[in-house]
Amino acid sequence: MAISTLDQTIGQKQQSWLSGVLGSQTFWVFIAVVAACIFLSFATDAFATSKNLYNITRNVTFVAIIALGMTLVIITGGIDLSVGSVLCLCSMVLGVTMHAGYGIEVGIAASIATALIIGAFNGVLIAYLGFPPFVVTLGMLSVARSLAMVASNNTVVFQFGPDHDLLLSLGGGAWFFGIANPVLYMIVLALITGFVLRWTRFGRYVYAIGGNEHAATLTGVPVKPIKVAVYMISALSAGIAGIIQTGWLGAITTNLGAGLELQVIAAAVIGGANLAGGIGTATGALIGAALIEIIRNSLGLLGINAFWQGTFIGSAIILAVLFERIRNFRQSE
Amino acid sequence: MAISTLDQTIGQKQQSWLSGVLGSQTFWVFIAVVAACIFLSFATDAFATSKNLYNITRNVTFVAIIALGMTLVIITGGIDLSVGSVLCLCSMVLGVTMHAGYGIEVGIAASIATALIIGAFNGVLIAYLGFPPFVVTLGMLSVARSLAMVASNNTVVFQFGPDHDLLLSLGGGAWFFGIANPVLYMIVLALITGFVLRWTRFGRYVYAIGGNEHAATLTGVPVKPIKVAVYMISALSAGIAGIIQTGWLGAITTNLGAGLELQVIAAAVIGGANLAGGIGTATGALIGAALIEIIRNSLGLLGINAFWQGTFIGSAIILAVLFERIRNFRQSE
Amino acid sequence: QKKQLVIVVKGLDNPFFEAINQGCQKWNSENASSEYECFYTGPASTSDEAGEAQIVQDMLGKPSTVAIAISPSNAKLIAQTIKTAAPTIPVMTLDADLAKEDAALRKTYLGTDNYLMGKRIGDYMKEALPKGGKVCSIQGNPGADNILRRAQGWRDSLSGQEGLTELKGEGGWTEVAGCPVFTNDDGAKGVQAMTDILAANPDLVGFGIMGGWPLFGAPQPYRDLFKPLAEKIAANEFVIGAADTIGEEVAIAKEGLVTALVGQRPFEMGYKAPTVMIDLIGGKPVEDPVFTGLDECTKDTADTCIQK
Amino acid sequence: MAVLELSNISKHFGAIQAVNDVSLSIEPGEVVGLMGDNGAGKSTLVKMIAGNFRPSEGTMKMDGAELILHKPVEARRHGIEIVHQDLALCNNLTAAANVFLGRELRRGFGPFAVLDYATMYRRAGELFKELKSETRPRDLVKKMSGGQRQAVAIARTRLSNAKIVLMDEPTAAISVRQVAEVLSLIHRLRDQGIAVVLISHRMPDVFSVADRVIVLRRGRKVADKKIASSSPEEVTGLITGAIEQV
Amino acid sequence: MAVLELSNISKHFGAIQAVNDVSLSIEPGEVVGLMGDNGAGKSTLVKMIAGNFRPSEGTMKMDGAELILHKPVEARRHGIEIVHQDLALCNNLTAAANVFLGRELRRGFGPFAVLDYATMYRRAGELFKELKSETRPRDLVKKMSGGQRQAVAIARTRLSNAKIVLMDEPTAAISVRQVAEVLSLIHRLRDQGIAVVLISHRMPDVFSVADRVIVLRRGRKVADKKIASSSPEEVTGLITGAIEQV
């Protein structure tokens, strides 16, 4: 073989950028989201109003923010079922602390510390003791919600002490061009997550662990610390979502975030994260969350009976993966 | 090497029967269940009463019956998140059919047919189209509950037509030595499941698929039909539990079975089923379900604050796996 | 060990029931030397209806239980549970009753006159907007008898007729598609649904909220949703009647973001229940039902409407 | 008469032409070495013979009769046995269960037939003894050494009276001693009149045991020669493409 | 002076004594063949040198100084490179990402350092060219052939100026052509004064490329001989235990 050919071959990329994009599930779900938006703008007057868009974008954020953390977990090949309960517990810690008269910084610090401790607990059991992630986080799902009941004595917390108004405007306000604050946080967090995944060594290792954990260990990737970090980030994202959601709702009850874990996982998966590990993006998490919210919102606007909601959302979950399956199927047989 | 040695070696078993039992998670969880029962009998008057034992054994059954089906799914390396919703939908189909004036046979047939169709749908997507089980059954979780709402118009169904009383005594009665009927069904189903797993070719194939699906395919195991069958069995077990539970509860709303999937998976895992596939038993499913119910029941009897219940149950889930981890840990390092 | 007067509620995740718990604990602290104690429990989530039935059974099976007061989240299901358990101790209902035809299964009902409560919610709406219009009702568990009775009272008040299951223009009132909304007592879910329904039906004139969930569980989004409508609410062009006076609800009324609140007295329920149960144990005659009062709040009466 | 005859067999996976127009025939008791670069199509070819894949084109004949296989069991029924490249073992099952995987022995009739554990243990033990392998039928394969695992995979081929045994790299990554065992097994098979197809990248193995060597390159058959009339150098050239075709 | 010297190294996993009291030393530019039965402890031994396991007992010295390794990175810092038996590749990453796995190049400073994709692609491309492998740095490893995968794993060892390269069965299951490439790579390494440890079950490979052969049996070193003064037959005997020790 001539050297020039070898040079050429090595210089080539197997796929063009375009074919890479066209082959990605995230792209097609994105197209679905855009198509749905266009359709809804024509089909109903209520959709493309600034008010509705404000609501939709804000509703997306809580699932989307946690889906960012969950995506990291899923990329490493794990899963975190505890996020809904962790959100509730972190909200409660924030609420109870502020209600007791502490400032918002103390409240947020306590809340984030709680998230990190729980994440570290999950992570250490999973990474160092080799527990299955499903089992550990399923246990934590129970434990964290129970602790939230204990922390709040199961009352509704709705008075947040001296910084009450600050907390509410943090979560409920729109400080920037009329975009709901939570949306801003979501965008910032997504940019950070995207950056970390693509441009940092940590991000590279997250993918490597999901691709082949054994290989990562052999080549000297600090697999265990990174897995712990990933579960801490997941819990942290739930904690942050909890803080923002508290500011938005203005009250905390112990049913906050119940069942949220499955929605979050659905968002990540719809956005292209692969539960077998190794694949997933920050953008995907956002797009997945957006699709779920748009379905929910549009059914209401189109006057479709709310009972059918689950059917549409469930079908969307399955259909999102269908595209990826068809592509794989074509390639293999 | 002398032939006699070779003969001896081949005749040997690596582990004695006893060391096999002592090494199994199921055994230790069983010991935990027995120990808890003994402790509770002394600690509280209320535990060892025939009434309480009647309740406990009956309460176990719903989770346990579904855990039998789930165990099969888990052995093949899959998961079925849709069981709680399938239970609800099957109950609704039964209720709506009987309420419309049909006999109990028609109701049960409709209900079981529903279960089998859903199971077949899940199974075909998973086995033939290669969808990830988590995604398919997560979608079905949404869809089935939504269909239950549609079927019932989200009302309470509590009148079951001409065979009303028969249905209620089927689920709520105790026809045999004062043992609650559901317990009898559970025992029969567990015996069947245990028999199938240990003594039939089908059972052997279920384990083979979980051990190494590719190897099973190459050696001619009908992998795809068996996977479909397994998801059908799982849905069927949810349907059966739904029928029995309807008979016991006497009323159905669309909240029935919400969140049950995680309880069922927890029971199977506590009983020793391994989410990575290849390992699990019918006995284990029963014992796991029993442990969860005993914890739940005892917390109430011991007068422990309801807020703490989740902490205990969550910890039990994690601890059950701890034993297995310690054993593996010792062996490897 | 003391004899236990057990209270089983719909779900621990609803702060309404915590007020019942506090009443129960107050009774305990005031009756420390009594041979009885009040014991409060319930499933973790209001949507876990079968879980509530299991707890009821556990409690009935406990020898220390001498009486039980239940708030059924699914009336039919708890009725069946009581039927099969055939308890020898007195059973009563609290906050939510069994269906009328199952009344014989319990000795009495202690709590709000839910039909009246719904009727009052409707009265306020009708009074504010006599010509009616398109409305939507927000409800809890589809099987909760107290909420269903409130909804009935509400419809009866608006329509001026009895027993309608849906308003289709009677008395000028029409329920829009997608209603009633069942929230399973989840506030955020309630507000989200209300937001969508309002967007889809710009000509909606009101909500009838049969439990305070959206107001106490998600007060800020509730405010955000209705602040733009504050003037219409003040002018009685948009009317909201809501149940309960929990958490931020009264504050919201004061801000003029709800036409009227019809509140209950859960603390009183929890506090009275042990006494009623002791009476039942002692075989004393007990009224059926025993109603606790209502607190009705509007913007103007917000400071004084709650009975202490 | 040839025990197995392939005529113009092709197999493609989507756009990939894994096997392209291959014809060959094998006599009873003949040992054929099948060689070729990685991805040349060797495994794909034997998998078609073993009923794992169906050919996209071409026909197969066994003892003169056309052979159409829909699944692995059918191949076995015709007396075709295969040792897969990755051994195809289930770690969570016992050695005996693996040996009998897909053709479990049962007792009883019809729907009441149950697995016959005792007989399967006994038969598996006999097979291991025949292979001179210290492998316990009741042990889990998970805990077994590479050599024991190989023994389990090879024991499968001895379950029935095979006419042809296909071995896909049975000697990769096993030790010198075990390689010798495998080669002597091949000799014994041949002596019983059983045809053997041996896939291997190891030139010495093929040259020591095979009667004939077939070389595939990019899915095409580029050589089919008696070992006696070839040389390792020639075969190497054929594999790499230095020699175009013979 | 020996580039690497092991004294009385042992390693046990629970009750299993994988490596037992092994001492050896390797000179710069020396190629040592490491042979032994499956489970003899070869991989375990080289993993200790590569920093994947810590020895249970014994000491290692590099250029005369004691060598204590807690993780693979430390071994690399000392100039020790390894090609793992299973290649240790992540299928979901590109060839370049796999080559640089665990020692990614970055631009910028401190916390703002980001992955330097451009340089990694270029360097990986250069390495593949050096190895004469048609491997595209930007392609996912998932879609690569066995030979390309091998090239990626071997390219890793060329990232830094290694003093010693450990190769754990680099030629198992690869084709004749690629075996030749690997062997010629070993020659080139030796010519640059780099010591090579080659684990292989293939007698001809070891005899064609190694200067010395070390044989392990059940964790113990049973031979350490110049190739010139040994023979395949003798080594086979040592591996199987037919010859006790030399």
Ligand SMILES: Nc1ncnc2c1ncn2[C@@H]1O[C@H](COP(=O)(O)OP(=O)(O)OP(=O)(O)O)[C@@H](O)[C@H]1O
């Ligand atoms: N199931 C499949 N789907 C798609 N492509 C396949 C499949 N099986 C094999 N191939 C492709 O077919 C070609 C031939 O593969 P095959 O496994 O037959 O090669 P081989 O000669 O056995 O190689 P090796 O020596 O590495 O085992 C390869 O390009 C491979 O990637």
Ligand SMILES: Nc1ncnc2c1ncn2[C@@H]1O[C@H](COP(=O)(O)OP(=O)(O)OP(=O)(O)O)[C@@H](O)[C@H]1O
């Ligand atoms: N991480 C581990 N935990 C427990 N035992 C191990 C571990 N790694 C290796 N062993 C055991 O140590 C012994 C030596 O294994 P090793 O992998 O070093 O053998 P090897 O000589 O490389 O064999 P092969 O030729 O099959 O690669 C074997 O009995 C093996 O089962």
Ligand SMILES: O[C@@H]1[C@@H](O)[C@H](O)OC[C@H]1O
């Ligand atoms: O009485 C009500 C209770 O039963 C409900 O479910 O939550 C709030 C109250 O309105």
Ligand SMILES: [Mg+2]
């Ligand atoms: Mg092959």
Ligand SMILES: [Mg+2]
């Ligand atoms: Mg090795």
